[in-house]
Amino acid sequence: MAEFFHMGGYAAYVWTCYGLAAAVVAALVWQSLSDWRRQSSLADKLEKAAGGRVRRAAAPAREDDR
Amino acid sequence: MTTSDLRLAARDLACIRGGRLVFEGLSFEVGAGHALVLTGPNGAGKSSLLRQIAGLLEVEQGEVALTGGDPECGIAEQSHYVGHLDGLKPMMSVIETLRFWRAFLGAGDAASPDAALQAMALAPLADLPVAYLSAGQKRRLSLARLAVAPRPLWLLDEPSVALDAASVARLRDFMAAHLAGGGIIVAATHLDLGLQGAAELRLTREMAS
Amino acid sequence: MTTSDLRLAARDLACIRGGRLVFEGLSFEVGAGHALVLTGPNGAGKSSLLRQIAGLLEVEQGEVALTGGDPECGIAEQSHYVGHLDGLKPMMSVIETLRFWRAFLGAGDAASPDAALQAMALAPLADLPVAYLSAGQKRRLSLARLAVAPRPLWLLDEPSVALDAASVARLRDFMAAHLAGGGIIVAATHLDLGLQGAAELRLTREMAS
């Protein structure tokens, strides 16, 4: 096991590489998901606040689907 | 009035700005020698409409056409636009400014820059840099530009702003002469421009819905 | 009208711009609750006079003084100036703009930005960037600035330009309220501002000679 982590003397390089990749991917995933969550909850809130009145900007889902 | 068959026609125009619908379903027609005055509250879309006609703003739907003019040119090239921004360069002198526009726009048989200055009572200021002009004087210079290159369609956005009484009268005569020569004017305004017999198109905020 | 002894007085003012004498020997006085309307042809020096009072332009000769106000502040700090340029940043939102000016100018017991927007009928546009406003809406925003920081002297250069009829009425009421509160207004205009009982100072081109 220790040998595995040792990576033939290149541990610093190999593990930084994988660590960095994991960090970047995790950050990207987290940022994407949280952005989606924030925007969709904002949209919900605004839609609710607007009630049925704002037909022009937020029309019912199907009508403008093309 | 000359017997020209110049005609500006808009059909079912719509305008969207910054994601908001400003107006839709707008139609009108203006013939040679006639003026159309756009009125309506702030934000109704008067300036937007003028910019659409001038080709400076996308026409979302519908169309505008100028017929009976030079068939080789688009509307933009056959019209003068005077907007809220005057497009003057502070460091150029008054006469230089007009000379540039005359050369750039292609003068034809237009008035010379000096004559244009005379018409707008700017002649004494000819050699001053534009930076030295007062608000009304700047506006008069913008208007003098219309005289140095003849174009049949004038699109004027609140042209009388900042003008004193004498200059408003001068503007009125200037516009009347253009109409008498068979031109067309579309002008947005909150004030009376003194255009006799002009049709009025009133834009309202509700046109958007 | 409150019993304030605020008083704006100018004595023997002269103005030189770009090496040319614009006016000289100008004197006037305005008391608390009163308005002075500047009129005259383009280039007569109305804007220049307002800028001199605001401290934005050198006073060549003579002097202007505001007495009875805050003794620790100069005229500039006790006045609001609304000029031809609106000083608005296209990318800031309407409400941000007012918030900034309130913080910068030091609000005191002024109206909140929201109330100021309400007064100028701009409330629905609060979150829009200034770039999205029409000419008249921009001007209304410039005027709303006056409400977020209380200052006794208002210097208005053609404040009604680009406003529609309803907004002109709003401006009139706004100015009337300021006067009723003991403020002073000096306004340059080519149009009727509807200031009742205002004194008029007519500048002419000949004042220079």
Added chain:
Amino acid sequence: MSLTAAQKFHAYANPARFMALSDRLLAPLWALTLLTLGAGLWFALFNSPPDYQQGETVRIMYVHVPSAWLAMLGYSVMALASAVALIFRHPLADVAAKSAAPIGAAFTFLALATGSLWGKPMWGTWWEWDARMTSVLVLFFLYLGYMALWATIEDPLRAARAAAVLALAGAINIPVIRYSVVWWNTLHQPASVFRMDGPTIAPAMLLPLGLMAAGFTLLFFTLHLVRMRAEIMRRRVRNLRLARADEGEA
């Protein structure tokens, strides 16, 4: 063409079919991505031999090469979507282009960083100004410029068109990256590539590489979908805010 202005406007606010479809696709996509990446990692770290010349550092390849590929793929997706947006004005196209950029930029960054991490033990240097590295760096700058342009223009329709012009102009860089090793003689030897084709090592290293590449690709498209959905929502929010301004005004 009988579309009214108002409807055209909706198309941006609420492309409903896309939302419904992507909603259904997302869960299986996430599962597949995780599975492939997990398998890839397993083979890359535990179940592949060290290279006889590069030793254990060869494991960096399983991250580096897929990242480099995805960096280029991301830009291609962006450029393609930009072209579609400019030519056909399909409302989803500029959403797709915009959403691809940050993912592509992240992979480009990874390609650069892992390349550096590989370069130090292999070539003895973190960075060298050779053609391939430089062109990838340029790619990174193009991504950054593209995102910056989006960020500074407020109106999405205008920003989309401006950004599309930029994306298309920058597309020349992709073939330059691809063929940089061929056109210029560079430090970035293609030798290691050919070594993979060697009869003994190739299959054992090809499997983890292929799995990782597939995993990264799946991750790219999954994230792309998520970001597109968020972008559509952002526009919806913007339109709702604008609509509120209209409501109040009228």
Added chain:
Amino acid sequence: MRRAFLALVARDIRLAAGIGGGGGMAVFFFLTVVAIVPLGVGPDRPVLELLAPGMLWVGLLLASLLTLDRMFQADVEDGSFDLLSMGPLPLELVAVAKSLAHWVVTGLPLVIAAPVLGILLNLPPETMPWLMLAMLVGTPALSFIGAVGAALTVGVRRGGLLASLLVLPFYVPVLIFGVGAVEAAAVGFEGQAARQALLFLGAITLAAIAIGPLGAAAALRAILR
């Protein structure tokens, strides 16, 4: 149309030479950059000689960036651009006129100043003509490519940084072949290599002149309308 074009070029040169245009700024900046190098590297002549072509070109690129952002922005902000776009010139030619004016104000003075700088940087005198030729052939590309960046950032306040960020990647080939030409000339005078680099440079400039204005016009239309 020719008259309109010339009038526009003349106006732009006149405006750039004056206020805010910063024609002079480019030259001074160029001088500063070139003067800094010996500071950093030390006055070691052979090293300087090696670096000279690269430094000259890098200075050139940076100097041209300095004035880019105002190419269209000033006109857009004060409304002149509306009027220009309604003139007889298609937007593409307006972009050509403006790029040309930009080149006359920033590129040309640098080409003329190049020999002096070459001497400061110890370039062998035989390479001077090549240096000037390479700059003359290469600098227009900078202005014409730059026009696209300037157009893309129209409407962005303080767009200078953004415009540079967008444009620099596209300047890279000019840099590489520009340096290549001068270096090749320095090694073997009248060399085949130098001529080839010059050809490449010429090709890039021609491409930039052909494509730049199209891109700039497209960007302007997209953003402003």
Added chain:
Amino acid sequence: MRRAFLALVARDIRLAAGIGGGGGMAVFFFLTVVAIVPLGVGPDRPVLELLAPGMLWVGLLLASLLTLDRMFQADVEDGSFDLLSMGPLPLELVAVAKSLAHWVVTGLPLVIAAPVLGILLNLPPETMPWLMLAMLVGTPALSFIGAVGAALTVGVRRGGLLASLLVLPFYVPVLIFGVGAVEAAAVGFEGQAARQALLFLGAITLAAIAIGPLGAAAALRAILR
């Protein structure tokens, strides 16, 4: 008054940062500039190492020049400056606020990003702290000296030329000591020379902070009133 000052700094940072750009723009711009150099000069490592400090400082200078000229001009052109000058802050403090905002947007991000840039340019790792220190100490001078130039450009015909003529000479000492500090550090770590250069740099910055706003305010008063 403190509130007004902070409000102004915040506003200027926000405006300069654009809608979403932030200080990131300056860093990325800087990155591209730094990346350009090796392309021009060639990838020869020892040479690059020699050039690195100079290039870093030239990049700084460029970033600051690119954004400087609009420091006051934008506000003057749209009329905000009239309003700002009528506020509770004396013009000197307005100038301080604007210089500060300028530094936060262009100088600070670069200081933070400096190590990355150092790696790209092969600076020995031991010099990193010195590099960052030198930049931290030196960059404010660029913004505060620049303010004078920006003030002089406002409204003056031929302002561009004048400003560069006036400002660039004052930038040169910053450049010299800035480069000097990093270089000295590169040669002998913890060296006497490096410390001395840093001291000079600090002195220049202090002087710039003290005198710059006075000069800028004087220039603005002279030109605008």
